[in-house]
Amino acid sequence: MNESDNNLNIPTYDDVLAAHERIKPYIHQTPVLTSRFLNELTGAELFFKCENFQKAGAFKVRGACNAVFGLDEKTAQIGVATHSSGNHALSLSYAAGQRGIPVTVVMPRTAPQAKKDAVIGYGGSIVECEPSTSSREATFAEVVAESGAEFVHPYNDPRVIAGQGTCSKELVSQVDNLDAVVAPIGGGGMISGTCLTLSNIAPQIKIYAAEPLNADDAARSFKAGHIIADDAPDTVADGLKVPLKDLTWHFVSNHVTDILTATEEEIVDAMKLIWKRMKIVMEPSSAVPLATILKNPELFKGKRVGIIITGGNVDLDALPWMNN
Amino acid sequence: MNESDNNLNIPTYDDVLAAHERIKPYIHQTPVLTSRFLNELTGAELFFKCENFQKAGAFKVRGACNAVFGLDEKTAQIGVATHSSGNHALSLSYAAGQRGIPVTVVMPRTAPQAKKDAVIGYGGSIVECEPSTSSREATFAEVVAESGAEFVHPYNDPRVIAGQGTCSKELVSQVDNLDAVVAPIGGGGMISGTCLTLSNIAPQIKIYAAEPLNADDAARSFKAGHIIADDAPDTVADGLKVPLKDLTWHFVSNHVTDILTATEEEIVDAMKLIWKRMKIVMEPSSAVPLATILKNPELFKGKRVGIIITGGNVDLDALPWMNN
Numbered sequence: 001m002n003e004s005d006n007n008l009n010i011p012t013y014d015d016v017l018a019a020h021e022r023i024k025p026y027i028h029q030t031p032v033l034t035s036r037f038l039n040e041l042t043g044a045e046l047f048f049k050c051e052n053f054q055k056a057g058a059f060k061v062r063g064a065c066n067a068v069f070g071l072d073e074k075t076a077q078i079g080v081a082t083h084s085s086g087n088h089a090l091s092l093s094y095a096a097g098q099r100g101i102p103v104t105v106v107m108p109r110t111a112p113q114a115k116k117d118a119v120i121g122y123g124g125s126i127v128e129c130e131p132s133t134s135s136r137e138a139t140f141a142e143v144v145a146e147s148g149a150e151f152v153h154p155y156n157d158p159r160v161i162a163g164q165g166t167c168s169k170e171l172v173s174q175v176d177n178l179d180a181v182v183a184p185i186g187g188g189g190m191i192s193g194t195c196l197t198l199s200n201i202a203p204q205i206k207i208y209a210a211e212p213l214n215a216d217d218a219a220r221s222f223k224a225g226h227i228i229a230d231d232a233p234d235t236v237a238d239g240l241k242v243p244l245k246d247l248t249w250h251f252v253s254n255h256v257t258d259i260l261t262a263t264e265e266e267i268v269d270a271m272k273l274i275w276k277r278m279k280i281v282m283e284p285s286s287a288v289p290l291a292t293i294l295k296n297p298e299l300f301k302g303k304r305v306g307i308i309i310t311g312g313n314v315d316l317d318a319l320p321w322m323n324n
Numbered sequence: 325m326n327e328s329d330n331n332l333n334i335p336t337y338d339d340v341l342a343a344h345e346r347i348k349p350y351i352h353q354t355p356v357l358t359s360r361f362l363n364e365l366t367g368a369e370l371f372f373k374c375e376n377f378q379k380a381g382a383f384k385v386r387g388a389c390n391a392v393f394g395l396d397e398k399t400a401q402i403g404v405a406t407h408s409s410g411n412h413a414l415s416l417s418y419a420a421g422q423r424g425i426p427v428t429v430v431m432p433r434t435a436p437q438a439k440k441d442a443v444i445g446y447g448g449s450i451v452e453c454e455p456s457t458s459s460r461e462a463t464f465a466e467v468v469a470e471s472g473a474e475f476v477h478p479y480n481d482p483r484v485i486a487g488q489g490t491c492s493k494e495l496v497s498q499v500d501n502l503d504a505v506v507a508p509i510g511g512g513g514m515i516s517g518t519c520l521t522l523s524n525i526a527p528q529i530k531i532y533a534a535e536p537l538n539a540d541d542a543a544r545s546f547k548a549g550h551i552i553a554d555d556a557p558d559t560v561a562d563g564l565k566v567p568l569k570d571l572t573w574h575f576v577s578n579h580v581t582d583i584l585t586a587t588e589e590e591i592v593d594a595m596k597l598i599w600k601r602m603k604i605v606m607e608p609s610s611a612v613p614l615a616t617i618l619k620n621p622e623l624f625k626g627k628r629v630g631i632i633i634t635g636g637n638v639d640l641d642a643l644p645w646m647n648n
Contacts, residue, residue, distance in 0.1 A: 031355070033377075052603045053357075272640060279376045279636035281603040312603035316596060322646065 008247055013200035015162035016169060016193070023065040023163060026098050030054050030167075032174045032306075037277045042293055044300040047175045048274075051167060052282040052312025056094040056122070058087035059167050059190055059310050060154070066163030067152040068095035076101045081149035083129075083140045085111040086239055087311050088154035093124030104149055106140045114315060155189030156245035164193025169201070171306050178205050180300065182289035183308035185209035185218045185259060186240035188248030190310060195255035205306075206257040208299075210288040212237045212267060218244055219259040222252065236264050236320045239285035239311065260299075262291035268320045270294060274309075284320055286310045332571055337524035339486035340493060340517070347389040347487060350422050354378050354491075356498045356630075361601045366617055368624040371499045372598075375491060376606040376636025380418040380446070382411035383491050383514055383634050384478070390487030391476040392419035400425045405473035407453075407464045409435040410563055411635050412478035417448030428473055430464045438639060479513030480569035488517025493525070495630050502529050504624065506613035507632035509533035509542045509583060510564035512572030514634060519579035529630075530581040532623075534612040536561045536591060542568055543583040546576065560588050560644045563609035563635065584623075586615035592644045594618060598633075608644055610634045 033048045051059035068080060079102030082092050089105045096103035103124045107116060108131035116126055129139035144151060153160065167190065168181060181198065185191045191209045198205050211218050215233035221244055229243035244252060252259075262270070271287035274280065286309040293300050293307075357372045375383035392404060403426030406416050413429045420427035427448045431440060432455035440450055453463035468475060477484065491514070492505060505522065509515045515533045522529050535542050539557035545568055553567035568576060576583075586594070595611035598604065610633045617624050617631075 057603065275605050275640055279381065279605040281599050281605055316599055316643075317645065319640075319643075321641065 008250055009158050010247065010250060011158035011162040011196060013196060015158065016165035016197055019062070019066040019162040020166040020169060022069050023062060023166065026065045026069070026095065027055055027062055028053060029170055032171065033278060033280070035278050038273070038290070042300060043297060043302065044293065045304045046293070047171070047178070047304065047306045048278065048309050049167065049171045049306060050280065050309045052280060052286065052309050054311070056087070056090045057311055057313040058091060059164060059308070060087040060091035061094055062166050063157070063160030063163030063189060063193070064088065064091035064095040064152065065098070067157065067159040068092070068099050068101070070159055071150060075150055079103060079147060079149040080152050081105070081140070081143050081147065082152050082154065083107070083136050084154050085115060087313055089115065089124070090118050090122060090313065092152055093119045093122035097123035102149070104143050104147060106136060106143060108136065112315060154242070155187035155192070156247045158247065160189055161192045161196060161247060161251070164190050165197040166193070167308060168194045168197045168306070172198070172202050175304070175306060177304055178202070178306050179303040180206040180208060181306040181308070182208040182210050182293060184237070184240055184285045184288045184310055185211050185252070186285070187242040188218065188244045188252055190308060191256065192248045192251035194308070195251040199255050207255055208292070209252065209256050209259040210292040211259055211261050212240055212288060213261040213263050215241050216261050218252065219261050221249070222256065222259045225253070237267055237285040237288055239283060240288065260292035260296055262288055262295055266291040266295060272321055280309070281312050281314060282309050283311045283314050332574055333482045334571065334574060335482035335486040335520060337520060339482065340489035340521055343386070343390040343486040344490040344493060346393050347386060347490065350389045350393070350419065351379055351386055352377060353494055356495065357602060357604070359602050362597070362614070366624060367621060367626065368617065369628045370617070371495070371502070371628065371630045372602070372633050373491060373495045373630060374604065374633045376604060376610065376633050378635070380411070380414045381635055381637040382415060383488060383632065384411040384415035385418055386490050387481070387484030387487030387513060387517070388412065388415035388419040388476065389422070391481065391483040392416070392423050392425070394483055395474060399474055403427055403471060403473040404476050405429070405464070405467050405471065406476050406478065407431070407460050408478050409439060411637055413439065413448070414442050414446060414637065416476055417443045417446035421447035426473070428467050428471060430460060430467060432460065436639060478566070479511035479516070480571045482571065484513055485516045485520060485571060485575070488514050489521040490517070491632060492518045492521045492630070496522070496526050499628070499630060501628055502526070502630050503627040504530040504532060505630040505632070506532045506534050506617060508561070508564055508609045508612045508634055509535050509576070510609070511566040512542065512568045512576055514632060515580065516572045516575035518632070519575040523579050531579055532616070533576065533580050533583040534616040535583055535585050536564055536612060537585040537587050539565050540585050542576065543585050545573065546580065546583045549577070561591055561609040561612055563607060564612065584616035584620055586612055586619055590615040590619060596645055604633070605636050605638060606633050607635045607638050
């Protein structure tokens with residue numbers, strides 16, 4: 001454990017247990033799918049935990065629901081807020097809608113209309129900012145100052161990490177004797193929840209994080225031993241562009257076996273392979289684990305490997321291979 | 325029952341029961357998925373029986389396996405043959421591969437390479453013909469004359485119909501109190517199997533067939549009271565272009581409540597809606613039931629409705645909305 005961890009509010013496995021009880025009425029226990037074709041291709045036994053079938057289309061609803069339903073009544077009535085143009089925005093809007101409390105999402109005005117429509121569809125309010133960090137932070141500060149809303153960070157929040165930890169808790173109850181779990185890494189919320197749960201209930205399972213080579217800040221951080229944050233990396237795996245923060249770095253640096261990377265082409269090929277053979281719609285980010293497994297077969301051959309399919313919110317009119 | 329039925333080899337529900345025992349080791353019991361969004365949109369409770377997750381990617385593997393595994397050893401060793409450029413070709417190849425017997429598929433030389441590759445991948449041999457009925461029939465007759473292979477028709481075969489009947493047998497064991505089942509209709513194999521099973525074990529369930537307006541020969545047959553076959557109708561629902569035959573007409577004319585149609589645009593919209601909200605990859609043909617339900621809400625409002633998602637073998641590089 002790093003010395004700086006002393007100041008962190010690190011969630012415990014009891015928080016995961018409490019989260020699971022709290023959020024069960026609002027989430028799905030998502031299915032685990034297998035593919036004989038992909039098993040033969042990799043020489044491993046792969047178990048795909050399908051959070052693309054989750055409420056709001058992504059695992060993020062676990063952490064968002066845990067944060068929203070854990071608020072005391074008075075705080076809840078004031079509402080919650082976040083900044084996100086992705087699945088956390090949808091998930092927090094869904095969670096707040098389920099509790100019937102206000103939710104405000106700061107989104108860049110350039111965010112896809114489909115994402116804005118989805119937030120509004122779940123009952124969220126959008127405040128637009130310019131597509132820059134400075135504008136986003138200034139706009140968000142105004143929103144919170146005016147409304148007093150509770151900030152729910154997309155990943156660097158103990159409530160969110162405890163919520164995400166319920167995913168691998170389900171996975172190990174659905175699949176026996178896993179040797180490894182591979183999950184995508186962006187800000188590190190899912191990986192941190194996975195570390196939190198597995199280090200407590202199945203510490204023998206190796207945890208691999210899978211990252212786009214084009215946004216490999218976590219892999220470089222892991223090697224360097226401290227957080228390296230990139231400015232605006234560009235990758236088709238649009239959920240994985242954000243950097244690690246102190247809480248998620250705590251889990252990554254203490255519990256992850258390795259961080260593996262894949263090129264853009266490898267990610268798109270793996271995505272298409274999953275769509276074609278498994279008949280499921282999932283995001284580019286969710287294809288990074290399979291891409292890294294195909295690239296590092298020696299690590300996984302003969303092993304039982306859980307893969308987190310993190311989400312399924314993809315723009316069907318702009319699939320990555322449409323540009324090929 | 326029509327008088328002409330006297331000459332038909334009509335399968336019974338005992339054949340469905342025997343088929344289910346015979347094919348269980350080679351098929352999946354596919355899951356039934358639901359979508360709160362689509363329930364709210366239609367005012368009905370929809371239960372999607374996901375044969376897109378079936379072996380070889382389509383329900384056709386049920387009938388193909390029943391035919392292949394029902395053969396006596398001597399006949400089986402000579403092999404099976406069919407003509408098809410679609411899911412039946414893949415399914416028969418899969419079934420024959422599982423039994424370890426030869427299979428020959430006559431396919432038009434213009435069939436997509438991906439379909440040919442899939443047949444070969446399952447161990448099938450392809451004999452190419454010109455893309456015309458006359459060439460196909462002549463080529464197929466040669467194949468059978470030379471090899472003595474057992475012909476397994478894609479749908480007008482009692483073994484195939486009994487096999488397809490196992491799908492709705494599973495469905496009623498997975499979902500209680502269905503009011504109706506809606507399935508696509510092309511040649512009528514799936515609908516006939518559905519009629520065979522439901523008329524025996526759940527005759528109160530209404531059976532609707534869903535057909536592209538551009539290939540509405542079954543709907544016109546149903547109204548006219550006799551088979552009308554169209555020459556080469558053109559629809560995005562490429563699995564539904566073939567006409568009814570005597571065996572499938574028997575079931576359609578005796579047990580179907582109605583045949584509903586949808587336009588090409590309605591089919592593509594419904595397909596995209598299912599991909600987007602349910603995160604599953606399925607074929608245009610499989611979207612016709614939802615398209616007809618959205619078009620005829622009064623028939624289904626407040627009802628519990630089973631929908632057969634017939635298959636998931638779609639060309640990801642040529643999705644129908646890519647041309648829009």
